[in-house]
Amino acid sequence: MEFMKKYLLIIAALFSLTSCLDNKLDESFKDINEVKRWENIEESYSVYAGEEIVLAPQVVLTIDSLNPELEFEWYVGTELVSTEPTYTFMSNNIGTHNVTFCPIDKKSGMHFNKLIRISVQSQYETGWMVLSEEGNKSILSIVMGKKEETEDKVEYLNYIGVRKDIYPLHNDGQSLGSGPRKLVEHYVQDDYATIPGEIMVLQQDQPLELHGFSMEREVFVSDEFLVGIPSNFNVVDATQSASGGYLLNADGTILYKKNYDLEAYHVGTYSDLPLFDGKKFKSITPSIYPQTPYLLALDEENTLYGIWEKESRPTGDFYYNAELAPFFTEESDVDMSLFQNIEGKVIGSGFHHSDSYVTIINQNGKYLMNNYQTYPSGSRGNRSVKILESRIHEMSASMFTDFVDMAVLPYRDYMLIASGNTLYFHEYYRDNFKEGVVKTFDHKITSIAFKDFNPYRHEANAHVAVGLENGDLYIFEIDDDDMTKTTPLFETHDLGKIVDVIFKYSSWGDVKYGYF
Structure with a gap:
């Protein structure tokens, strides 16, 4: 018991x-303390290289929320960089940086972490580049764009300022050159490439290429020839492909360079011998789509060809790595007279979808739009371009009374036409072919450019830039549902006589997929 x-x-x-x-x-x-909320801090920030941002977050805890006893640690990556309540971040390294704010409860020793992502971009990474002329002097300017997010995590492009005549700032005060003609951006054609696109400046004086982020001169184009430049060297247009570069000379000949390394620039040289035994061309039109293995070219007899690269990757065959591919069709309703020995004047061409182009032809004051789909055909040494479909539509002649420029927007199913001081739109893909006036300006238009967002990736209307003869530049958004409605985004003045405007994408992925 x-x-x-x-x-x-x-x-x-x-x-x-x-x-x-x-x-x-x-x-x-x-009694364990927890985070109730974070204040005065965002999930992510976007800054330019060298730009400071002061981070001063506040943490509200469940216990002692008014006067908590805290210590602080700041990490960039895994490196401890500060033990102060605030931290000033600054970096010249382009990319996304992970910054962690770590307040520590002194009573319990509990650590709380807040991850902040900071995107550092070059001030020249994206935006609108403007080539203009002042007293025959070439002037390069940029409207800077910054990629930002709304509170709902919706990306958008914000234009925050303009920098005029930027070349001397980054090239020891030297002037860019004279006789400005055109801007061309080209890229390492790899979806995951981290190398920025380069800017080729075409001018009467030495054409040259600039680094896409620093705007420092990389090379004079004349220095990239194997055995010296041709006596008639006078470049009026240029384009780059995955494995080669093309220069259109003023005399109509095309000079070719093969790239020996697809993940770098300036590792190939141009031949002084023109392609195709010196055959002459009026224009070359590239496609952004890698599955289109040819450029569109119009020869001096008004016949369209594809310039086909024999190999998707460089080979030892230096002089003959490009092949001239004639157009043909098996469709009875395709009018080949609109492709071969075309009657009249070809106003211009532009791509809009993979292997698909629009060409505008003036036949005695009658303006025809030829919208055609093609397909690569043949084998090496016997390449050709097959026409699958061709749709012809007559456009209003009033849009071409003082024609200046045209642009085909691949994601919007309409093109823009600049004539005099008026910007027009014309649908090329819809059956009703609606057309009308977008905007009228006080001075003559000299150049138009666009940034067309992929609607499957971004709910954004196309952005358009219009450069004027008097040095004004207007950037605006065009309403998808009513192209006569526009929303102003940015404007700047006194840039000199504007010669050319392009949107600067900086990377192949942005171009190919219609990213910001």
Whole structure:
């Protein structure tokens, strides 16, 4: 009986101890501090290289929310960079940086972490580049764009300022050159490439290429020839492909360079011998789509060809890495007279979908839009371009009374036409072919450009830039549902006589997929 009493007393004591422990544990858990909310801090920021941003977050805890006893740690990546309540971030390294704010509860030793992503971009990474002329002097300017997010995580492009005549700032005060003609951006054609696109400046004086982020001169184009430049070297247009570069000379000949490294620039040289035995061309039109293995070219006899690169990757065959591919069709309703020995004047061409182009032809004051889909055909040494479909539509002649420029927007199913001081639109893909006036300006238009967002990736209307003869530049958004409605985004003035405007994408992925 005595043993049983002792046994019961031990059990009771154990129950009492367990109850006390439970109560203490409950109290302990109740006393643990937690984050109630973060204040004065965003999930992400976007800054330019060299630009400072002061981070001064506040943490509200569940206990001692008014006067918490805290210590602080700041990490960039895994490196401890500060133990102060605030941190000033600055970096010249382009890319996304992970910054962690770590307040520490001194009472409990609990650490709380807040991850902040900071995107550092070059001030020249994206935006609108403008080539203009002042006293025959070439001037390069940029409207800077910054990629930002709304509170709902919707990306958008914000234009924040303009920098005029930027070349001397980054090239020891030297002038860019004279006789400005055109801007061309080209890229390492790899979806994951981190090398920025380069800017080729075409001008009467030495054409040259600039680094896409620093705007420092990379090379004079004349220095990239194997055995010296041709005596008639005078470049009026240029384009780059995955494995080669093309220069259209003023005399109509095309000079070719093969790239020996697809993930770098300036590792190939131009031949002084023109392609195709010196055959002459009026224009070359590239496609952004890698599955289109040819450029569109119009020869001096008004016949369209594809300039086909024999290999998707460079080979040892330097001089003959490009092949001239004639157009043909097996469709009875395709009018080949609109492709070969075309009657009249070809106003211009532009791509809009993979292997698909629009060409506008003036036949004695009658303006025809030829919208055609093609397909690569043949094998190496016997390449051709097959026409699958051709749709012809007559456009209003009034849009071409003082024709200046045209642009085909691949994601919007309409093109823009600049004539005099008026910007027009014309649908090329819809059956009703609606057309009309987008905007009229006070001075003559000299150049138009666009940034067309992929609607499957971004819910954004196209952005358009219009450069004027008097040096004004207007950037606006065109309403998808009513192209006569526009929303102003940015304007700047006194840029000199504007010669050319382009949107600067900086990377092949942005171009190919219609990213910001």
